[in-house]
Every structure is written in structure tokens, then in C-alpha cells.
Amino acid sequence: MGDLVIYGSYGYTGSLIAEAAVERGLDPILAGRERRTLESQAARLGCDAAVASLEEPKILDMVLDDATAVLNCAGPFERTWEPMVEACLRNGTHYLDITGELTVFEAIHGHSDRAEDAGVMLLPGVGFDVVPTDCLAAHLAQRVPDADRLELAIRAENGVSRGTLKTVIAQLDGGGAVRRDGVLESVPPAHETRTVDFGWGHQETHVAAIPWGDVATAYYTTGIPNVTTYMAMPTAAVRVQRAAGLVAPLLGLPGVRPGLQWLVERTVDGPDAEARTTGESYVWGEASGDGERAVARLRGPQTYALTAETALATARRVLDGYAPTGFQTPAGAYGPDLILDVEGVEREDVV
Ligand SMILES: NC(=O)c1ccc[n+]([C@@H]2O[C@H](COP(=O)([O-])OP(=O)(O)OC[C@H]3O[C@@H](n4cnc5c(N)ncnc54)[C@H](OP(=O)(O)O)[C@@H]3O)[C@@H](O)[C@H]2O)c1
Numbered sequence: 001m002g003d004l005v006i007y008g009s010y011g012y013t014g015s016l017i018a019e020a021a022v023e024r025g026l027d028p029i030l031a032g033r034e035r036r037t038l039e040s041q042a043a044r045l046g047c048d049a050a051v052a053s054l055e056e057p058k059i060l061d062m063v064l065d066d067a068t069a070v071l072n073c074a075g076p077f078e079r080t081w082e083p084m085v086e087a088c089l090r091n092g093t094h095y096l097d098i099t100g101e102l103t104v105f106e107a108i109h110g111h112s113d114r115a116e117d118a119g120v121m122l123l124p125g126v127g128f129d130v131v132p133t134d135c136l137a138a139h140l141a142q143r144v145p146d147a148d149r150l151e152l153a154i155r156a157e158n159g160v161s162r163g164t165l166k167t168v169i170a171q172l173d174g175g176g177a178v179r180r181d182g183v184l185e186s187v188p189p190a191h192e193t194r195t196v197d198f199g200w201g202h203q204e205t206h207v208a209a210i211p212w213g214d215v216a217t218a219y220y221t222t223g224i225p226n227v228t229t230y231m232a233m234p235t236a237a238v239r240v241q242r243a244a245g246l247v248a249p250l251l252g253l254p255g256v257r258p259g260l261q262w263l264v265e266r267t268v269d270g271p272d273a274e275a276r277t278t279g280e281s282y283v284w285g286e287a288s289g290d291g292e293r294a295v296a297r298l299r300g301p302q303t304y305a306l307t308a309e310t311a312l313a314t315a316r317r318v319l320d321g322y323a324p325t326g327f328q329t330p331a332g333a334y335g336p337d338l339i340l341d342v343e344g345v346e347r348e349d350v351v
Contacts, residue, residue, distance in 0.1 A: 003067045004315055005050065005093075007031045008074030010041045012161040013098060013127070016308040017073060018045060024312060024317070031063055032074070041176040054083040057090075064091040069318045071126070072097035072310060076167040077104045085122060089114055094323045098311055100129030100169065102177055105216035106184070112327035121323040125335060126314040127307035128156070130213040132283045132298050133229070134221055136341035137214060138331035139347070140287035140294050141222035150224040152214050153196045153207045156303045158279030161270030172344035177211035178228040179219050192228060193235075198282040199252045199297050199348065204240040205232045221329040224287065225349035232282075257267050276305045286351075293351060301343040309342040317326065 008014040011031035016180030020030045022045045031050040032038045044048035050063040063071060064087050074080045075101035086093040095115075099105065105139065108124050115122045125131070133152045136153060141147060176187040190208040197203045212229035219227055239319075271279065286295045300306050310330070317334055318324070324333050331338060339345050 004028045004319055005063060005067045005070040007052075007070055008080075009071045009274045010034070010037045011073055011075075011163055013119075013209050013296050013304060013307060014073035015041065016276075016304060017071065017098075017311050018047070019077050021315070022047065024316075026312070026316070027073075028340050029063070029067070031070075036204065036304050054080055055254065057083070057087060057123075060084070061091055062089065062091045067091070067093050069094040069096060069315060069323070071133075071307055071315055073311075074100060075163050077124075081108060081124070085111060088122070089118045090121055092119055093212040094318050095123065096126050096311070096314060096318065097124045098127035098129075098307060099124045100127070100213045102184075102211050102213055102216050103174070104325060105213055109216070109327045116326040119325055120327055121318065121325055121333070123314065123318075123323075123328045123330065125213050125217055126311045127332060128169065128281060128310070130217050131310035131314070132245040132281070132300060132306070132339050132345070133212065133214045133285070134217055134331040135336045136283050136285040136296055136298055136335035137218040137224070137287075137349070138175045138221050140285050140296055141224060142336065143294040143349070144287040144289060144292045146290040146292065147222070147224050147287035147294075149223065149287070150218055150226050151230065151286045152212070152218065153205075153230040153232065154199050154212065155197070155202060155205060155282040155284075158278075158302050159271035159273040161304065163270075174211065176209055177215050178209065178229075179225065180214050182217065182219065182225040188242065190233075192230075194230065196230065196232070196284045198232070198284050198296075198299075198351070199350070200280075200282065202232075202282060206235060207232050217329045220327070221332045224285075224289075270303055271302065274298045276302045278302070279305075281306055294349070295351040296347060296349045298339065298345060298347050300339070306342065306345075310339070313338060
């Protein structure tokens with residue numbers, strides 16, 4: 001088994017993943033740009049540390065030289081994916097990350113041929129976004145082989161981290177997105193709403209369309225050409241989303257976006273251990289086409305707890321030597337049952 005480098009290991013989610021990796025007996029190399037924080041984390045967990053900025057390709061090359069895979073946890077990923085993917089292509093290192101950013105999935109997909117030539121796997125999205133939804137999409141596609149429409153919805157409990165909020169702010173003026181006839185299409189924020197039965201006591205839940213990563217990835221996994229993704233939110237939140245579309249130009253004014261990022265930096269800590277233990281996450285999906293229809297759903301641990309589990313489940317497969325080259329999606333590489341490997345995840349077919 002070769003080395004796993006966890007980059008951004010001392011962030012909120014990177015720390016959860018690094019701690020879980022050590023608990024499971026993996027011996028990751030912890031990496032990031034801030035020496036003091038990194039070295040104290042590495043000493044606490046008994047791991048090797050590698051200080052490297054993404055702006056120093058030669059140092060990155062030294063870190064990745066002997067590594068089998070890197071798991072990039074440094075987000076927003078629109079700022080970090082490219083130097084790390086380039087370093088992976090130079091060094092023959094498999095690339096994993098926990099992005100949920102639609103534009104990042106699409107950009108990485110654009111390097112698939114180069115990755116195949118380099119014998120490298122590029123697998124973005126190994127967290128809550130998009131492992132459970134991608135696995136449910138693949139499961140539904142197997143049940144309706146001629147599906148031409150896929151709808152996916154998520155319901156997440158118990159809070160968000162600082163990095164997630166900063167990523168949301170970075171993307172706020174992107175509007176919504178769906179896939180229609182195989183092509184990504186921009187739509188206004190929360191342009192569609194409906195109700196979804198998530199099961200397990202969460203019937204008739206109000207959901208609104210959001211540009212979740214599956215708008216990119218589900219198409220590559222299943223080939224289903226029309227994909228809409230939704231998130232559970234109260235109707236008041238839908239009104240806020242739609243209003244955000246109207247004020248989006250304000251985000252371009254000097255200081256507005258950095259001001260919001262600054263506020264988040266100082267006021268948000270992320271869900272604590274109790275919230276991660278007590279919270280749950282739910283995914284619902286429906287595939288239809290040619291007179292056939294299938295509905296299925298999943299229940300699992302809280303989103304950040306689940307992210308640590310799915311990231312490690314995929315990393316372990318890569319370290320065990322299974323890493324199909326080129327751009328991959330979680331279920332495309334490891335099948336729809338990958339998510340069932342995570343303790344506490346249940347799947348049920350409804351229709
Ligand atoms: N897919 C999913 O389901 C999922 C789940 C959880 C989180 N996420 C995403 O993961 C990202 C991290 O979230 P978090 O909660 O862990 O955030 P966080 O606590 O703010 O941590 C971010 C980490 O990234 C590093 N970083 C950021 N920009 C960097 C750069 N340009 N160069 C080098 N390092 C950089 C930070 O290092 P410094 O402190 O040195 O800046 C820090 O270690 C976010 O984008 C979030 O949306 C996705």
C-alpha cells in the first residue's frame with residue numbers, strides 16, 4: 001500500500017478525515033501551507049508532515065513524488081484544484097478531492113485524456129457531495145436503463161463549516177444550473193420547487209432546485225441527459241435564494257465578497273462533535289423514461305461525518321490498487337454500492 005497525502009489536513013473537514021484515517025490504521029502524510037498548524041497536528045496524530053504551498057510546484061513535486069494518491073481538502077476548490085491536478089499529472093499520483101463545485105467538476109473533466117495518458121485517476125467529489133447522490137443515481141439508472149430524466153434531492157441536518165460557507169459565498173452569483181439534453185444550462189436560483197418524501201419521518205418535504213455537483217457528475221456516471229438537483233429548504237429560504245439572484249451584482253462591488261468571507265472567518269466554527277453524531281442526512285432520487293419510473297432513497301450519518309467516511313472508503317480503494325485512469329465519478333469508478341460500505345447508511349427502493 002503506497003502513501004496517501006491529505007492536503008489541507010488542518011482545515012475543519014481535513015482534520016476530521018485525517019483523524020479518521022489514523023484511527024483506521026492508514027498512515028497519511030499531512031500537508032498544507034501553514035507550517036505551525038500543520039506540524040502541531042502531525043505531532044498530535046503521529047503522522048509525517050509536508051509543508052507545501054500550491055504556488056511552489058517544485059516543492060509539491062517532492063511531496064507527491066512517492067505518493068500513490070492525494071486527497072485535496074483545501075477549498076474553495078476553484079482556487080486549489082488546478083495546481084494540485086497539474087502536480088498529480090506530473091508525478092503520476094491519483095487525485096481525489098471533496099469539492100462540490102460544479103465548475104470544478106467540469107474543469108477537471110476537461111483533463112480526462114491527459115490523466116489517461118499519465119496513468120492517473122482524477123476523482124473529485126468524494127464527500128457528501130457527491131458520493132451518496134452519485135451512488136443513488138447509478139442505482140436508479142440500473143433499474144431504469146432507458147431513463148432520460150433524473151431528479152435528486154438532499155436533506156442535510158446540523159450545520160455547515162466555515163469552509164463550506166466561504167465556498168458558497170465564492171459561488172453566490174453563479175445562479176442555478178441544470179442539465180438539459182446533456183448540456184449544462186444556467187437557470188435562476190431556486191427556479192423549481194416541489195415536495196419530496198425522504199422517508200424515515202421526513203415525508204412531504206419542500207425542496208428547491210440548487211446547482212449540486214450531480215448536475216455535472218450524474219451525467220458522466222449514468223448518461224441520463226436531463227438532471228435536476230434539489231435541497232430541502234423552507235419556503236422562506238427559497239425567497240432569500242431568489243432575492244440573492246437579484247442582488248448578485250452587488251457581490252462584484254469592491255469589498256463586498258471579501259467582507260462576507262471575513263465575517264464567516266470570524267463567526268463560524270462548524271458543527272461540533274455532538275452535532276456530527278446526532279445529525280442525519282437523506283437523499284432521494286427518481287429516474288424516469290420510456291414509460292418506466294423508479295424511486296429510491298438513502299439515509300446516512302450527518303454530512304461532515306459521512307464526508308470523512310466516503311473520502312476514506314474511496315481513498316482505501318485507491319491505495320489497494322483499484323484506480324481506473326482518467327476522470328472518474330465515485331459510482332462510475334466503484335459502483336452504486338460504494339455508499340453501502342459506510343456504517344449507518346441504508347438504501348430503500350420506493351417504486
Ligand atoms: N463534498 C462535500 O460534501 C464537502 C464536505 C465538507 C467540506 N467540503 C468543502 O471542502 C472545503 C473545505 O471545507 P472546510 O470546512 O474544511 O474549510 P476550512 O476549515 O476553511 O479549511 C480549509 C482548508 O483549506 C486550506 N486552503 C484553502 N485555500 C488554500 C490555498 N489556496 N492553498 C492552500 N491551502 C488552502 C486551508 O488552509 P489555510 O488555513 O492555510 O488557509 C484549510 O486547511 C470547502 O470548499 C467545503 O465546501 C465539501
